Amino acid sequence: MPQATGAAAARRLRSPFFIGLLIILFLVEFMKGSLLVAVLPVYMKNSLGLSAHTIGIAFSLQYIGDNLFRSPFGWIGERLGYRKTMAGALLMTVIAVCIIAFSSGAFWLAVACFILGLGTSPLWPTAMTGTTEISGPNNSNGQAMGTLEMASLAGTGSGPIVMNFLMDRTDKNYHTAFLILIGVGVILVLVALMLPSKVRIPLQSAAVSAAGAGKGFFAVMGYKLGHLWGSVKKTLHEVRHTLKVSWMVYPALFLQSFVIGLLSPVITLYVQNELHISPNMYSLLLVAGGGITVLALIPCGKLIDKFGTRPFLNAGFLLAAISLSIFSMVHSLVLVFVFVCIVGVSYAMILPGWNTFVSQLVPEGERGAVWGFFLTLQGSGMVVGPIVSGQLWDRLGHSSPFLASAIVMALLFVIHFILSRRMKPAV
Numbered sequence: 001m002p003q004a005t006g007a008a009a010a011r012r013l014r015s016p017f018f019i020g021l022l023i024i025l026f027l028v029e030f031m032k033g034s035l036l037v038a039v040l041p042v043y044m045k046n047s048l049g050l051s052a053h054t055i056g057i058a059f060s061l062q063y064i065g066d067n068l069f070r071s072p073f074g075w076i077g078e079r080l081g082y083r084k085t086m087a088g089a090l091l092m093t094v095i096a097v098c099i100i101a102f103s104s105g106a107f108w109l110a111v112a113c114f115i116l117g118l119g120t121s122p123l124w125p126t127a128m129t130g131t132t133e134i135s136g137p138n139n140s141n142g143q144a145m146g147t148l149e150m151a152s153l154a155g156t157g158s159g160p161i162v163m164n165f166l167m168d169r170t171d172k173n174y175h176t177a178f179l180i181l182i183g184v185g186v187i188l189v190l191v192a193l194m195l196p197s198k199v200r201i202p203l204q205s206a207a208v209s210a211a212g213a214g215k216g217f218f219a220v221m222g223y224k225l226g227h228l229w230g231s232v233k234k235t236l237h238e239v240r241h242t243l244k245v246s247w248m249v250y251p252a253l254f255l256q257s258f259v260i261g262l263l264s265p266v267i268t269l270y271v272q273n274e275l276h277i278s279p280n281m282y283s284l285l286l287v288a289g290g291g292i293t294v295l296a297l298i299p300c301g302k303l304i305d306k307f308g309t310r311p312f313l314n315a316g317f318l319l320a321a322i323s324l325s326i327f328s329m330v331h332s333l334v335l336v337f338v339f340v341c342i343v344g345v346s347y348a349m350i351l352p353g354w355n356t357f358v359s360q361l362v363p364e365g366e367r368g369a370v371w372g373f374f375l376t377l378q379g380s381g382m383v384v385g386p387i388v389s390g391q392l393w394d395r396l397g398h399s400s401p402f403l404a405s406a407i408v409m410a411l412l413f414v415i416h417f418i419l420s421r422r423m424k425p426a427v
Contacts, residue, residue: 017082018144020195021127024086025148026155027188028123031093031181033159035116036062038167039181040100043174044109054106058113060383065117067379074125081197082130085122090192092119094185101178132359145359146301146352150294157290249361252415253378256354259408261385262392262401274398275331289340296348309353310420316349317413325406328399357416 036059044050044058077085092115099112131144163177170176271277277285304312323342330336358374392400 016194017130017196018147020191021130022147022151023191024090024188025123025127026151027184027191028090028093028120029152029155030159030162031097031155031184031188032116032120033156034163034177034181035097035100035159038160038163039174039177040113047174048104048106048109050106050109054110058106058110061110062113062117063379063383065114066121067117067383069118069121070125070379073122074129077122077126077129082126082195083193083197086126086192086195087189089119089122090185090188092116094182094189095119097178097181097185101175101182128355128359143298143301143305143352145355146297146304146348149351149355150297153290153294153297157286157294246419248415248419249358250377252412252419253358253374254381255408255412255415256381257378258381258385258388259405259412261382262389262405262408264382264386264389270328270398270402275333275336277333277336281333285337285340288337289344292341292344293348293351296345297352300348301352304353304356309357312349312353313357313416313420314413316346316353317409317416320346320350321406321409321413324402324409328402357420 040058041055044055073085073089096112096116096119099108099115103109103112127148131148166177166180167173271285300312320343323339323346327336327339327343330339361374388404389401392404
């Protein structure tokens with residue numbers, strides 16, 4: 001029986017739908033990693049002469065656009081289907097890169113960053129909803145979640161590496177980079193058009209046609225708006241009555257990304273100013289930590305499917321808390337590499353484990369809307385984290401963001417330990 005279940009899970013991971021999701025996830029994160037890490041900061045500062053404050057606003061708008069519309073797009077995706085939702089949204093990313101490539105004003109660049117976030121906002125709700133739907137009767141999707149995270153991390157890591165290499169080869173020709181990213185966006189739209197429709201209400205169009213027969217434009221539009229409002233009220237009612245989770249889940253969702261937001265703006269500054277590591281050595285450090293995480297994701301996902309999320313999340317949160325608290329105290333290059341690899345292993349346990357844990361809380365009735373709500377709450381930590389991190393860096397010292405992230409990881413360990421004891425043993 002376990003062999004049959006494993007074979008079915010392997011077939012689901014080889015399905016065209018799941019492969020399409022992986023390609024889209026990789027290319028979107030490749031595009032965002034290229035723009036947000038390698039291209040836009042230097043382009044906006046050195047080439048356009050914009051202030052750091054303006055750059056920060058533009059980046060904040062990207063995070064806001066990405067997180068604010070996850071829940072609405074999750075709801076829309078269940079009604080329009082994966083194909084229309086993703087193709088339309090990813091077309092916005094092409095428009096955003098075109099605006100960045102052919103304009104130089106701060107206002108238009110900020111608008112483009114917001115559109116970029118808006119265009120990528122359906123990505124994770126769609127991926128999570130689709131993965132949950134194909135996870136099988138036992139909801140064994142740890143391996144699938146690990147594969148998604150691997151594609152995401154691979155795209156995020158390879159984007160800056162490829163773009164930095166391109167900048168060196170083309171003598172910092174940013175328009176060449178933008179044209180390549182526009183091409184990536186076009187490929188994304190084409191792949192999205194090959195996704196299945198997965199419309200949950202197949203009789204909706206027929207009902208609209210029947211209701212609108214013999215009536216004018218305004219009558220038909222009135223019916224559609226009334227039907228839409230009724231559907232929204234029905235969705236909110238179902239979510240309110242089916243989503244029965246502990247209040248501790250909501251701060252945990254926020255803290256899970258808040259800890260990443262604490263580290264993301266200061267890790268480069270810390271490595272350069274405190275550890276005095278060269279850029280090439282820093283790249284090697286990123287490759288080591290990211291490589292360990294990517295390599296460990298698949299086996300961790302398989303073990304999570306077999307033994308449940310509880311031991312891996314408990315171990316991952318605790319290991320991350322300890323290693324991050326010590327990381328800010330070491331200055332030996334060998335120890336820095338060791339602790340970066342330990343953090344990578346802990347995240348390989350946390351990422352698929354946490355997504356699998358949350359998927360078990362999502363009711364079947366409104367998966368897209370609930371996943372969108374969860375991911376919006378989780379992503380809001382990425383908006384707040386960098387602001388808090390900057391204040392800690394300036395006011396309390398360069399090691400304080402790392403100590404704060406360790407405290408957050410320890411708090412997540414406590415929250416998950418309590419939550420997992422209240423749930424079924426299988427968790």
